[in-house]
Amino acid sequence: MAGKDENKKKPKDAEKKHAAKAFGESHTPHDETLEEQAAKTGSAVSLEQFKKRARDEKIRQDHFENLSAFIQNKAAQISAHFLLPAGSKVADMGCGTGEITYALALLNPRVEFLGIDRDPKSIETAKKNYDLSNLAFRCEAIDVSSFRDEGLDGIINSNILHQVYSEHGYSMQSVTQTLEAQIKKLKPGGTMLIRDYMMPPANEFALLEFPLSHKNGKNAVDMSDADLLIRFAQTARPFDSAGCEGFFLEELHELLREDTRLFRLPRKWAMEFLYRKDERVRWEKELGQEYTFFTYQDYRREFARLGMRMVYSAPYWNPWVMENRYNGKFQLYTEDGNPLPPPATNYFIIAQKAGEKGSLLLEERRPLQDKPSHLDIVTVRDTRSGELHEMVREPDAYADIIPYRLTEDGRLLIYVINGAPRPVVNAVTRGNTNLDGKTWSGHLIEPITMSVDEFGSNAAANKLAILKFVEKQINLNPRPHGEVEVGLPYFPSPDRIDEAIEPVYVEVRAPKKSSWRYLPPLQEGDPSYSAWGRICELEATDILHAAQVGVLPDPRLEIRVFELMMRLGLPFPKWVGEQMPTRGKKRSTIIAEDGVAILDAIDKKTFVESDAAAEHLRAIRSVFVEEGHTQGTTRGLTSQNVEFIVTDDGIENIAIVLPLTHNWDDGLLVALDPQMLPAPQRMGASGAMLTAPSFVLPKDVRNVQEAKAFIAKKFNLEPADVKQLGQSYFTHTGVTPQRVYPFAIMADAQASLPPRWKYCAAKRVWILMYCFGCFSGDLLKGLARTHMLLDQGHGLAPTRRxxxxxxxxxxxxxxxxxxxxxxxxxxxxxxxxxxxxxxxxxxxxxxxxxxxxxxxxxxxxxxxxxxxxxxxxxxxxxxxxxxxxxxxxxxxxxxxxxxxxxxxxxxxxxxxxxxxxxxxxx
Known part of the structure; x- marks a missing residue:
């Protein structure tokens, strides 16, 4: 095994078991890192130590890449959802023979992992095969009763809770008891990650359709899907009392499509069958397992009772399973015959220990009749055409302050706010659909912001104000003669939000702690939440991965980290989202236009304010309640009057689409949508802006699969040719509940593009970006994600020197x-x-x-x-x-x-x- 090779380079057993010690009852501190040693002694890290670190990193990377694709993908997904600072102690429950725990330890060398399993043979195998300095295994039940209370920073329950439920006679109480025991072992603020299945609403029926099959075997391996479903309906739940097995199933003779078989059954059992229908060899062994046990509301209720903030919940569709086991193999419908998307192959839930009177949820309680006073909707008129544009304007201007530091082994650490209250993300939907099923508590990870209302024309004075803010407000010390750089402005929505947010990158010294409470400078009339989050030190690569899988709905932090890594010449982590299809044909007929020429060619417009009333945008003022855990129950802690904007029809889902192709010399081209917009013009520029091609997704688009079909039709492509460019995000978490769903297409010859869109060489686009800054925020994010998706080998990265x-x-x-x-x-x-x-x-x-x-x-x-x-x-x-x-x-x-x-x-x-x-x- 890979772990054996690394073991040869290690000291004796006595010197490498600190990971195990950190999880036990002993209070022995963990071994000091090189950084901690250097901080104590004031000495620099030696060249030999640095080289050893570099060798270890390379060994770990090689070992991870030698694992199977299944293990790599599973570990990468878990790791991307688990944002923890260096030195954290994490227990992986039900680790089995340790493959996933080992992969997690390889991916996170500065986090200590302990694999827990009750089977002594599995633990013995894990210890024999996998050996790392930050990895240990222990034979124990997953309630970890021997652990000291509040000793863990993180707990992973990956596909283990449904086993607890099944093996205890399908008991929900057994699951809640296990969770309660585990939560006692978490430190305040500790994180629990659950990767399992989620039950649909109770008593909901569905129709399940299979294509006709010629299989007519008598055992599970040889039976058709339809016949196996009939057997499953008679034998499911074998742990119940004799005669109580099975579930309701009826075959319908009135078909929705020809050459199919159609069944009506509870939706829960339709999902149970679809999850296991391809595991024919293990059919009898898995028959007693029941995968779905908690609904979304069950999870939220139990976590609230236990003082846990359910920070994030989302379904996940494994691309391999979709391609090989779902697509074309069946079709789910509602009872009235409307198609349903295939069930998620897993759900991810992130919960954080909030404790007594800790904030659990921010949600809209009721709209107010008061006229909004904070957000101002202005109407501007194009003096040439008379066309009106509606825009929302905030009274305050902000900059993103991005403190960072580089470690001696080349890691980039970013200081962010973890748990920033953003209630607008939980505004009640008004005619909108949550396409990807993601939910948040309203406590987000986002950049630290600073008011720049008082900034004048003296750049030196502005710089001093920023450094003072970093030192006094954030409690970080800027490095003497360190970097202070202004980055690319971010336009959240240049067609309807009158705002551009600039980042300032400030290099700082290492603080004494990796996390501390944050209180922003407050003014009269500002909200009064029970907590404003904590300043937290996170690795840049972890932030990018978390954004790619959708944990971070904030639109700006990802692009700030991406830009800083570009500045510092740091390599980007491996992309963990959906992959692009194979390249289309080289399009020798495509002419890549120069970006400056594209900007110059946009029809000139002048925008002036108009007295016309807004018709498309509405400002809403609502009461948002902050719920918390108090004396074993959930109660309101605070209430805030919050303003946000919505559209008149309530449609808040936007799709951005980056058409990609190649020209005659195989250079990557990207299609842009050049526009003359009021927001950049009102800030002193011409108004010419390069934006990402976008569409409003209509109300009848109810999920991501339907969004792909909608986009494919626009471009005369197949839905399989449309790929998600990372996960969705909010346009502006402080202003609107509008969600952006990014996609990319490899636009070969038959794809039709509007004549207004222009192709530009991807290399040239990056150069233009840094010269002019007149790019929409959505285009910035789309280009950054394309860069990471395709990697530098595809000619996207310019040679800036x-x-x-x-x-x-x-x-x-x-x-x-x-x-x-x-x-x-x-x-x-x-x-x-x-x-x-x-x-x-x-x-x-x-x-x-x-x-x-x-x-x-x-x-x-x-x-x-x-x-x-x-x-x-x-x-x-x-x-x-x-x-x-x-x-x-x-x-x-x-x-x-x-x-x-x-x-x-x-x-x-x-x-x-x-x-x-x-x-x-x-």
Whole structure:
């Protein structure tokens, strides 16, 4: 086994069992990490220690990739749903022979795992085969009665609770008793992950249809699905008393389709059969197992009773099972004959120990008749066409503050808010459908935000305010001479939300703790929740994976982490979402247009405010209640009046679709939707913006499968050609319950695209992004996810050093009257509020004084923007001069500016690898 090879490189048994000790009754602290040793001694980590870490990482990666695809996928899905800081102690219940626990330990080398199983033979096999410094196994029942209370950071119940239910005579009480015993072992704030099945609402019937089959065997292996269902209806629940087995089933003779057999039965038992119909060899052994036992409401009720916040719940459809066992093999219907999607192959539930008076749920209780006063819906008019646009405007402006640090072994750690109250995600649906079945408690992981209302034109003062906020409000210490960079603005919805949110990346020192309570600066009239969450240190790769599987519905954190990793040249983790289909035909007829030309070609528009009343958007003011655990029951802790916007028809589901293809030289092309929009124009740019092609999903689209069929029809494709580009997210968790469902298609020759959409080379798109910033947030996320999905081997990542070299210097025109840099003077570029910029009306005309003053301001600010480092005359200290007769007198002054820049070069931190120069290729 893979673990045996690694064992040869390890010390004796006595030195490698710290993982097991950490879970027992002893209070011996865990072994110190290299970082902790360095922090105590003040010494740097030695080169040999660093090399050993690197070797260990490579060994772990190789061992994980040698596991079966099934084990890899299962472990990756569990890991992506389990966000825990380094040093956490996690018990994997019912680990069997340890394959999944071993894979989890490989994926998370800084988390200590203990596999628990009651079967001594299984545990002996696990110990023999799998050996890692952060992995141990123990033979014990999954109630772990020998563990000390509040000693675990995490518990994993993967496909084990239905066994408890079945083996105790189909007893729900046995499940609740097991959960109660386990929860006692969790620390306050500890996390439980459940991966199991979920029962549909009780007493709900369904129709189950099978195609006709020529199988007519007498045993389970040789029977048709329909005949096996008939046998199952007579023998299910064998642990019941004699004669009490089975369930109701009737075969209908009035068929919905020809050449089929149709049955009516309880929906629960339809799902039970579909989950096991292909396990023919193990049929008799599995017959006693009943997979579905709790409904969604059962889970929520029991967790609330036990003081657990049910943070997240979602169905999961395993792609392999869908392709090989579901598609074309059966069809579920409601009793009145409407098609149903296939049952989820699993459900993921994340619950967090909240304790007494801990916040459990934020939900809308009742709408108010008061007129909204916080959100303002404004109407703007296109002066040329007269077309009206409705937009919502918040009274406050914010920036995302992204503190981060790099460890000695190359890990990128991000500081976020874990448990931020966002009640709007639980607004009551108004004609909308939850397409993917995901639910949240209303406590989200999201970036830390800072008000920038008071920011002026002095970039240096703005920088000091940010550093003060990081130090005083977040309780982190910025590194002296560390990085402070302004990133890409994020437009949540440039067609209907008048907001662009800029990120500021601040490099900080390692704090003493990995988590602490957070209280934002509050003003009169702000909500008063019982808790505002905690500042938490999370690995960047874990954040990306959690976003890919849908745990993080916040729209911005994922793109912030992605951009920072691009800046630092760090490799991205392996994609865990749906895979793209094989490439379509190379399309030599496709002409990739230049992005700047696309922006320039958009019809010019001027938007002015109008007195016309809003007709499409509605601002709603509602009471949201924060429920909590109090004296063994659930009660309201606080109530807040919260405002949000909805559409007049209640439809809040949006699909974005990225059509991808290849040109004659196999370069990747992406289709963009160029538009002239009011939000970027009102912020000082031209209004030209590149957006992701999008559609409003109509009310009759009720699930993701139907959304794929809807999109496929739009492009003249098959539904199988439409792939999810990661999971859904909210447009803006503080403003609207609108959900965005991202998709990608590989658009070969027969796919039809609207003429307004333009193809652009993917490499070029990234460069444009950092020069202009005029991209919709949905397009940013779509491009980032495409980058991670296709990996750098597909030509998506630009080589930034070569491509952007020309944008790194300030150049004077031949007449030396204009300061020019690619992007900085473009009318399309979005001015930065952080950098104190105003709107750009073309090139800046300079005289001697202006030249010196501008250079001095850049030196003083020392805040850089974008990967292309638009203001990096500070860092690169290069001024390009072309002397002419008319301006010879200015040369002396310009030379002085250059010398001053050179003198101030040490103000910037030492260079790291540029994005694109590291192993990721960008």
């Amino acid at each position: 070569a491509e952007l070299g020309k944008t790194r210097d300030f150049r004077l025109s031949l007449e030396k009257e204009e300061l020019y840099q690619a992007g900085i003077n473009s009318p399309h570029r979005i001015p930065s509020r952080i950098l104190g910029e105003k709107s750009y009306q073309g090139h800046i005309h300079l005289d001697k004084t202006k030249t010196v003053n501008l250079s001095q301001e850049l030196i003083n600010a020392s805040i850089r923007v974008d990967v292309g480092e638009s203001l990096t005359a500070i860092r690169d200290a290069f001024v390009s001069l072309t002397e002419t007769k008319d301006v010879r007198a200015l040369d002396k002054d310009i030379h002085g500016v250059k010398e001053q820049l050179l003198k101030n070069k040490p103000l910037a931190a030492p260079k790291r690898n540029e994005p694109g120069s590291g192993p990721s290729g960008g």
